[in-house]
Amino acid sequence: FAFALGCAVVEAPTPKAVTGPATDAKPKTVTRLEAGRSGFIITEALKFPAPWREDFQRAVVLMQEDQEEQAIPVLEEIVRQSPGVTAPYINLAMAYRHAGEFDRAEELLQVALELVPDHPVANNEYGLLLRQTGRFKEARDIYESTLRLFPEYLPVRRNLGILCELYLDDTACAVEQYTFYNQVNPQDKTVALWIADLNLRLGRN
Secondary structure: OOOOOOOOOOOOOOOOOOOOOOOOOOOOEEEEOOOOOOOEEEEOOOOOOHHHHHHHHHHHHHHHOOOHHHHHHHHHHHHHHOOOOHHHHHHHHHHHHHOOOHHHHHHHHHHHHHHOOOOHHHHHHHHHHHHHOOOHHHHHHHHHHHHHHOOOOHHHHHHHHHHHHHOOOOHHHHHHHHHHHHHHOOOOHHHHHHHHHHHHHOOOO
């Protein structure tokens, strides 16, 4: 798995990523980068309290080591102490999803999206949760609405492709998403193989 502190995350075939705390004192917004740069910046009105930074980092490490059960109580306490910051909600939702506690994960993601509507990382995680619980149309809707705002956000491209290929039987959609992803991130050889396989199935050279 690949992890990143911050809002731009890279995901493995079974996606799991860890977000980081926002420290900007501006109102909560999600803005795209300017001057042709890909990505986005999330700013939140509340700063992440200094006493909890070490605990947050410890929870990140635990999740990196697939120790969600140990990370959950740490993140629950951080959420209790810092209810206005989105990152702990998203990470805690990830931990609960991997633990199979889907209702709790969904509650946390809904809170994060109330705090910062259209949050790309929260929406990506929500899409994974919806897919895992069999709500494929809802997952597609979330992925597509996120891509309308952040078309360069590659984790959503990849996950929408997987959803279309494996769960919706929409090969054309899968090829489109994988191709976009591959053009921006050609280092991911796995996706390149997926594209070749799908084109072979479609009778393309």
